[in-house]
Amino acid sequence: MPIEAVVFDIGNVLIEWQPERHYDRTIGRDARERLFTEVDLHGMNDRIDLGHDFRETVYSTAESYPDHAEAIRMWHDDWVKLAGPEIPKSVRLLRALRARGVQTYALSNFGIGTFEVAEPEWPFLKEFDRRYISGHMAMSKPDPAIYAAVEEDCGVSPSRLLFTDDRPDNIAAAAARGWQVHLFDGPEHFAKRLMVEGLLSSEDAL
Missing domain, CATH: 1.10.150 (DNA polymerase; domain 1)
Known part of the structure; x- marks a missing residue:
């Protein structure tokens, strides 16, 4: 799909x-x-x-x-x-997806107070279509409940969600619910995955 x-x-x-x-x-x-x-x-x-x-x-x-x-x-x-610095190519990929009209969500273990500090420092954090921040949800990855909450809120079928995270346990929990997943080991590999999925062109993924 x-x-x-x-x-x-x-x-x-x-x-x-x-x-x-x-x-x-x-x-x-x-x-x-x-x-x-x-x-x-x-x-x-x-x-x-x-x-x-x-x-x-x-x-x-x-x-x-x-x-x-x-x-x-x-x-x-x-x-x-x-924290920081930002990973520039990852931010470019986020913005390239948005420019292509692809929905982008954040799903992150992040505190309420720490996220308040982070937003002014990294303005791109405000650019997601939806943000699922553990502190506000009072649950965190890899608890299956947080993935279920995302599914219920966004209304997208799990098989149509592509999730990237650097922690294998978080990836495994998402995969167990039928999400498409990518274990993040650098933006270059993730860019290739986005191209394979037809979400970005080679020019977009630079």
């Missing part, structure tokens, strides 16, 4: 998400490795992605680990430096 809508993850698909890099630059690799070993910062971020208050979640975690408090608070205070 032809693809009716392309669904983009955001982190590591449109915007790089490697927070360890910022900590390496600011506190050094050894201190960062110790911090990430002793404090589950990604687990903390998972709670934010489920809708927990951004500042409160980070600052309460900092209070629980006084030896790392300053570094933990950076997750909130320096968030825009933890």
